[in-house]
Amino acid sequence: MAEPVIVCKGLSKIYDTLEGGTVRALDRIALEIREGELLAVVGPSGCGKSTLLKIFAGLLPKSEGEVSLRGTPVAGPRRDIGVVFQDAVMLPWRTVLDNAMLPADVQDLDRAAYLPRALALLDLVGLKGFEGKYPFELSGGMQQRVAITRALVHDPAVLLMDEPFGALDAMTREQMNLELQRIWLESRKTVLFITHSIPEAVFLGDRVVVMTPRPGRIAEVIEVGHPRPRSLEIMATPEFGRRTAHIRQLLNAGGAID
Amino acid sequence: MKAAEVLRFITRDPGRAIRLRPEIVLIPLVFVLMVGGWEAVVRGLGVSQLILPAPSSIVFALFQGFSNGLLWHGFLVTLQEIILGYVLAAVSAFLLGALISQVRIVEATFYPYIVAFQTLPKIAIAPILLIWVGFGMASKVVIAALVAFFPILVNTIVGLKSTSPDKIDLMRSLAASRWKIFRLVQLPEALPYIFAGLNVGIVLAVLGAIVGEFVGAKAGLGYLILQMNFDMDISGMFAVLVILGLMGIAFHLLVAGIRRRVIFWQKDNANLP
Numbered sequence: 001m002a003e004p005v006i007v008c009k010g011l012s013k014i015y016d017t018l019e020g021g022t023v024r025a026l027d028r029i030a031l032e033i034r035e036g037e038l039l040a041v042v043g044p045s046g047c048g049k050s051t052l053l054k055i056f057a058g059l060l061p062k063s064e065g066e067v068s069l070r071g072t073p074v075a076g077p078r079r080d081i082g083v084v085f086q087d088a089v090m091l092p093w094r095t096v097l098d099n100a101m102l103p104a105d106v107q108d109l110d111r112a113a114y115l116p117r118a119l120a121l122l123d124l125v126g127l128k129g130f131e132g133k134y135p136f137e138l139s140g141g142m143q144q145r146v147a148i149t150r151a152l153v154h155d156p157a158v159l160l161m162d163e164p165f166g167a168l169d170a171m172t173r174e175q176m177n178l179e180l181q182r183i184w185l186e187s188r189k190t191v192l193f194i195t196h197s198i199p200e201a202v203f204l205g206d207r208v209v210v211m212t213p214r215p216g217r218i219a220e221v222i223e224v225g226h227p228r229p230r231s232l233e234i235m236a237t238p239e240f241g242r243r244t245a246h247i248r249q250l251l252n253a254g255g256a257i258d
Numbered sequence: 259m260k261a262a263e264v265l266r267f268i269t270r271d272p273g274r275a276i277r278l279r280p281e282i283v284l285i286p287l288v289f290v291l292m293v294g295g296w297e298a299v300v301r302g303l304g305v306s307q308l309i310l311p312a313p314s315s316i317v318f319a320l321f322q323g324f325s326n327g328l329l330w331h332g333f334l335v336t337l338q339e340i341i342l343g344y345v346l347a348a349v350s351a352f353l354l355g356a357l358i359s360q361v362r363i364v365e366a367t368f369y370p371y372i373v374a375f376q377t378l379p380k381i382a383i384a385p386i387l388l389i390w391v392g393f394g395m396a397s398k399v400v401i402a403a404l405v406a407f408f409p410i411l412v413n414t415i416v417g418l419k420s421t422s423p424d425k426i427d428l429m430r431s432l433a434a435s436r437w438k439i440f441r442l443v444q445l446p447e448a449l450p451y452i453f454a455g456l457n458v459g460i461v462l463a464v465l466g467a468i469v470g471e472f473v474g475a476k477a478g479l480g481y482l483i484l485q486m487n488f489d490m491d492i493s494g495m496f497a498v499l500v501i502l503g504l505m506g507i508a509f510h511l512l513v514a515g516i517r518r519r520v521i522f523w524q525k526d527n528a529n530l531p
């Protein structure tokens with residue numbers, strides 16, 4: 001098997017609080033993200049999911065342990081990652097295409113060389129014909145598709161997604177889950193997908209990392225064997241039900257769900 | 259609405275336009291009634307021209323002042339003072355604001371001074387500036403620049419620091435340089451604030467130039483007001499006020515027009531003053 005894309009060992013994060021105390025948000029996390037997999041991380045609010053993602057992205061310094069991406073330690077922001085946040089974070093003065101091309105402008109890449117790639121990706125996420133529109137002309141789901149395009153345009157080693165569909169309504173969200181699976185099947189990117197929805201994690205993930213809070217720990221890593229492409233109907237199967245029930249139990253045992 | 263849109267709206271179906279937007283008729287009507295009433299009162303009651311001139315005498319004074327070149331020359335002098343002072347203020351306030359917003363130690367060091375200077379009534383420095391810079395145009399340019407400077411500076415700083423943490427995180431996640439974050443995110447995000455400052459600034463620049471001329475000058479509209487006051491030429495003073503009023507409106511429309519073009523993505527542009 002190929003080298004994992006991200007490896008972290010003994011990773012802890014301790015925040016200083018405003019009152020002068022400290023809070024341990026992550027506690028000795030050990031995790032590998034394999035080449036080409038879609039790894040889902042599920043856990044309740046406040047269990048340290050965003051903290052984990054920000055450390056992987058080099059946006060936040062770690063307190064203890066090791067993190068490396070493609071064999072080099074993560075010491076700060078780097079060009080070979082793509083991040084999708086809960087909010088689409090559009091730049092309203094840029095067209096859809098220019099928002100998608102932001103990484104090229106930020107990293108001084110050859111625009112002409114990346115333009116076909118941006119156009120192809122916009123087509124892939126279903127936004128053909130919207131290239132010249134402005135973000136305020138788009139729905140929330142469409143904006144998030146632009147955000148996914150933007151995170152992929154510079155061909156990063158890994159796509160980090162922090163509850164990307166958390167702000168969408170339930171129907172749009174299911175649709176976006178299907179879309180993401182399709183995009184992932186076509187692009188075969190390595191994806192870290194963070195969510196607090198258990199069904200979403202099981203539906204999307206090749207593996208599901210279950211996290212419990214205070215301090216943030218990995219309770220279990222579950223292999224999801226469902227063949228791809230998965231349709232929304234698998235959510236009604238007994239196997240799917242057993243997996244979600246098992247995860248819910250883990251979270252309850254961790255005192256995560258009150 | 260832009261002027262062209264308003265015009266199209268009215269000409270397409272005038273009856274409907276007036277029903278939907280009665281102010282199209284009411285605004286000019288109020289003007290006509292006010293000016294007409296003013297004329298009637300002055301003439302009917304025989305009010306002295308030394309107290310309140312009739313609108314017709316003001317129009318006459320305007321006409322006369324422009325044909326003998328007095329008002330025209332004063333207008334050109336004051337216009338230059340305002341524009342030079344305003345541009346000087348805008349450019350220097352923007353550059354200093356950018357520096358302060360980007361370099362923490364500069365902000366920490368200079369912010370107390372800026373706050374202190376801001377509370378000082380800049381107009382009070384005018385007599386001293388006159389001694390330093392002289393009675394010519396330069397002193398009025400400096401005074402106009404000085405009073406317009408602070409609102410632009412403060413708005414620039416606040417605007418450049420108002421970028422949402424999400425957008426900064428996005429840029430950092432792409433390994434953006436400081437310059438790229440400034441140029442691609444902070445600056446566009448600050449534009450609505452900067453234009454708010456520019457809007458206040460232009461009013462203050464006009465004020466600064468006129469007050470500067472009151473304190474001491476050899477030419478300009480403010481100088482003319484003092485001269486006419488001395489000569490008891492009340493109609494002439496009103497004529498200058500009309501010019502100042504029209505100039506203020508023109509400046510405001512200019513800044514608002516540039517703003518609308520630059521910040522095209524803000525949907526609430528239409529409702530701005």
Ligand SMILES: Nc1ncnc2c1ncn2[C@@H]1O[C@H](COP(=O)(O)OP(=O)(O)O)[C@@H](O)[C@H]1O
Pocket residue numbers: 015016017023025043044045046047048049050051052
């Ligand atoms: N900047 C910060 N300073 C102090 N505590 C923080 C900070 N950011 C997050 N935390 C704390 O760390 C824990 C994990 O936060 P977070 O990673 O955002 O969780 P999640 O994304 O799973 O909801 C929470 O208890 C939160 O209050």
Ligand SMILES: [Mg+2]
Pocket residue numbers: 049050051162
């Ligand atoms: Mg979070």
